Amino acid sequence: DMSDYLVHFTKTDEHGTAYESMFRILAGCHIEATAPVGRASRLPELGESQQAACFSEIPLDVLDRLVSRRSQFGVGFHKSTLRAKGAGRVWYLDDLSDQMSDLQMMISSAMTGSIDPSDPIWSLTPFIDNVSAGYHFEWEREWRVIGPTAFVPDEVAFLFMPEGQHQAASAFLAAGGGGTSFQCPILDPLWQGETMQTAIRDLP
Secondary structure (H helix, E strand, O other): OOOOEEEEEOOOEOOEOHHHHHHHHHHHOEEOOOOEOOOOOOOHHHHHHHEEEEEEOOOHHHOHHHHHHOOOOEEEEEHHHHHOOOOEEOEEEEOOOHHHHHHHHHHHHHOOOOOOOOOOHHHHHHHEEEEOOOOOOHHHOEEEEEEOEEOOHHHEEEEEOOHHHHHHHHHHHHOOOOOOOOOOOEEOOOOOHHHHHHHHHOOO
16 A cells, blocks of 8 residues: 555635635535546436545655645545545556456446446446546545545544644644534645654654
8 A cells, every 4th residue: 555544635616715625624524525426427317326525545745746736735534444434446447448448338238228326337437437648647546435425523634734824723623613623633745754754653
């Protein structure tokens, strides 16, 4: 394994900033599954069964590439915590591979006639994506959990945010300022070298 942790970074969107998004997650104690993913993401007949919350297994000391695509704000969990909630690795298949061809044949067969949402193939498709010539996602080491991912404060291993905000955020969260009290460590995802290594060693 690349890491003992799975991380979810927030980003700025139509609902607010990445900072605000992270605090909405903490206030509600869940991570939304906002869109369908995987090889059957364009089949409305499957409803919410293809929606997932997304996480990454990237080692904590090499997060800068992921931060550049999202933000410095996020939530981290022990991998075992999310495994217990149904988390699974994403399988990326090359567009022209035999495996992708076989998968597409199975999907096409399951789509013959009316689509049966209880067909076992649809429990796999959220965890399978294709690798196109334009961009390869394998470096993200993505994991997914179907549906919203609920948690309790003690299940959060750490939070991410810029170092300059740690002291104020820690006091605010410990006092339950967001509606729920969190006592977990706070890391800066852009810490380098010994600073990050020490922080990782000190994680509970």
